[in-house]
Amino acid sequence: MHKDLQEVLISTEELSAGIEKLGEKISADYEGRCLTLVGVLKGSVFFLTDLARRVTSDVRLDFMMLSSYSGERSTGVVRILLDLKESIEGSDVLIVEDIVDSGLTMSYMLQNLGTRRPRSLEVCTLLDKPSRRRAEVPIKYTGFTIPDKFVVGYGLDYNGIYRNLPYVGVLKREIIEGNKTCR
Ligand code: 5GP
Secondary structure, rough: OOEEEEEEEEEEEHHHHHHHHHHHHHHHHHOOOOEEEEEEEOOHHHHHHHHOOOOOOEEEEEEEEEEEEEEOEEEEEEEEEEOOOOOOOOOEEEEEEEEEEEOHHHHHHHHHHHOOOOOOOEEEEEEEEEHHOOOOOOOOOEEEEOOOEEEEOOOOOEEEEEOOOOOOEEEOOOHHHHOOOOO
């Protein structure tokens, strides 16, 4: 385990098994259709690439980058930093997110992408932290439901660090208090 973590919450093996199950469900639900996976940068990239390889229907990938976080705290204000490259009008769209916490980011995305007239629009999140919800969001596919702890790894960062950890873990309090950065 990385020295800055207090515990590993979801191991590499558990991640792999959970994503395999999600892939099976999604493949069955979208069988014979072409699915647009919309990855939310940067946190969802590891999850998205592993998940996409478990989906047997035809898939295309597109990305959005949104911002509502600075360090550990949500500012509650969502901004689009990078928009989709392709039109989603008439498409089956599945938003792939690393974690739904307050739900503000996902609620904004659903509202925004919904206006572009997709054929269907659903949400798949690796992690769900339901105890902190401020906006109700319909999540169709959830990998793991977790307690109210600040987690890093497998795409999730703190000040841009720890995304490459092959598991999801809880950061030590002192690392957050010390505001660790990477230069
Ligand atoms: P929400 O808008 O649901 O509060 O937050 C969504 C975004 O906040 C996620 O995409 C993620 O970037 C960030 N976030 C929320 N909780 C955590 C957490 O426990 N760890 C990390 N690293 N990011 C989080």
